[in-house]
Amino acid sequence: MADKLLEVNHLTTSFKIDGKYYPAVDDVSISIKPNEVLALVGESGSGKSATAFSLMGLHKHARIEGEVLFKGENIINYNENKMNKIRGGEMAMVFQDPMTALNPLMKIKKQIIETLEIHGTKKKGEREAYAVELLDRVGIPRPERVAESFPHELSGGMRQRVVIAIAIANRPRLLIADEPTTALDVTIQAQILDLIRELQDDLNSGVLLITHDLGVVAEMADRVAVMYAGQIVEIAPAKELFKNPKHPYTRSLLNSLPTEDMLGDKLHVIQGVVPPLNKMDRDGCRFAPRIPWIDESEHEHQPELREISPGHHVRCTCYKNFFLESAEDALETTKEVEAAQFAASGEGGSGS
Numbered sequence: 214m215a216d217k218l219l220e221v222n223h224l225t226t227s228f229k230i231d232g233k234y235y236p237a238v239d240d241v242s243i244s245i246k247p248n249e250v251l252a253l254v255g256e257s258g259s260g261k262s263a264t265a266f267s268l269m270g271l272h273k274h275a276r277i278e279g280e281v282l283f284k285g286e287n288i289i290n291y292n293e294n295k296m297n298k299i300r301g302g303e304m305a306m307v308f309q310d311p312m313t314a315l316n317p318l319m320k321i322k323k324q325i326i327e328t329l330e331i332h333g334t335k336k337k338g339e340r341e342a343y344a345v346e347l348l349d350r351v352g353i354p355r356p357e358r359v360a361e362s363f364p365h366e367l368s369g370g371m372r373q374r375v376v377i378a379i380a381i382a383n384r385p386r387l388l389i390a391d392e393p394t395t396a397l398d399v400t401i402q403a404q405i406l407d408l409i410r411e412l413q414d415d416l417n418s419g420v421l422l423i424t425h426d427l428g429v430v431a432e433m434a435d436r437v438a439v440m441y442a443g444q445i446v447e448i449a450p451a452k453e454l455f456k457n458p459k460h461p462y463t464r465s466l467l468n469s470l471p472t473e474d475m476l477g478d479k480l481h482v483i484q485g486v487v488p489p490l491n492k493m494d495r496d497g498c499r500f501a502p503r504i505p506w507i508d509e510s511e512h513e514h515q516p517e518l519r520e521i522s523p524g525h526h527v528r529c530t531c532y533k534n535f536f537l538e539s540a541e542d543a544l545e546t547t548k549e550v551e552a553a554q555f556a557a558s559g560e561g562g563s564g565s
């Protein structure tokens with residue numbers, strides 16, 4: 214346990230809908246070591262943000278069960294007072310939309326100084342200079358000037374850098390980044406990811422990176438947890454997951470799952486969406502409705518995560534029905550099929 218910064222055991226977060234509680238995060242167990250990036254991936258509605266918010270104690274009206282061990286101590290029942298001491302300090306979060314994290318009426322400098330004050334970082338007289346130093350550190354040009362600005366005076370990329378400056382101000386041991394680059398263009402996105410990696414190395418921090426962008430995952434993650442309908446359906450070292458994805462949902466996310474009606478056809482993502490919490494069938498494999506061509510008998514009644522090779526866990530036996538081409542090979546196949554379709558359409562005939 215000593216080497217685990219965060220250990221989450223059986224986390225279950227339920228929201229009340231029409232007087233009844235429904236789990237959005239359903240028995241999730243994950244862990245993060247110092248200097249490790251764990252990516253949490255899944256479609257919209259799969260429960261990624263609810264997981265992150267639960268870890269940070271930000272769901273006020275939810276029912277939260279399980280264990281969240283941060284540096285060995287269970288923080289799940291911490292009151293606001295105790296949580297405020299670690300939130301923004303040893304545990305920090307970067308949200309998708311920097312505008313929701315920043316106070317629109319307060320100068321950037323003041324917002325950074327405020328977080329330093331709360332956690333008693335630096336002496337009073339040093340905080341202003343340190344705020345500017347932090348802005349400089351996250352690559353903000355003319356940091357003295359930006360320090361005097363209000364959030365609306367900055368671009369989206371600059372605002373996200375400010376949010377990261379605030380997140381790292383108290384040298385967090387754990388950084389939770391919820392879609393930190395989704396709202397940004399590709400160049401800025403790469404810079405922000407570089408920044409997170411640099412900080413992680415520098416502070417030896419663990420990072421929980423929530424994203425639906427598998428390109429980001431491939432670049433950043435040491436391990437990947439795939440979430441569907443509130444459950445982790447697969448978890449593996451990143452290289453292993455990309456090379457050898459097992460669960461049909463993972464393969465669908467990787468756009469590499471051949472379905473029965475598409476032999477010789479273009480590979481595509483499985484249709485459908487994550488069902489709403491109060492409409493979800495919680496018995497059996499939750500992904501079964503989206504792969505109706507797989508016989509019911511191929512699914513487990515109560516699918517559990519099972520380790521199939523060191524560090525690689527998969528839920529439900531239904532994955533065994535899929536042709537296990539590696540994701541890399543599948544991408545090649547996709548390209549070949551697309552090239553053949555392009556040529557057959559006649560458009561490829563003109564040459565280039």
Ligand SMILES: Nc1ncnc2c1ncn2[C@@H]1O[C@H](COP(=O)(O)OP(=O)(O)OP(=O)(O)O)[C@@H](O)[C@H]1O
Nearest residue numbers: 228237255256257258259260261262263264489490
């Ligand atoms: N405060 C809430 N009250 C009721 N239901 C909620 C609440 N927050 C989230 N949910 C529901 O919980 C489920 C998981 O939502 P969550 O936001 O965690 O998904 P997500 O994977 O992070 O999606 P996205 O990528 O769109 O943020 C969804 O069905 C969502 O509607």
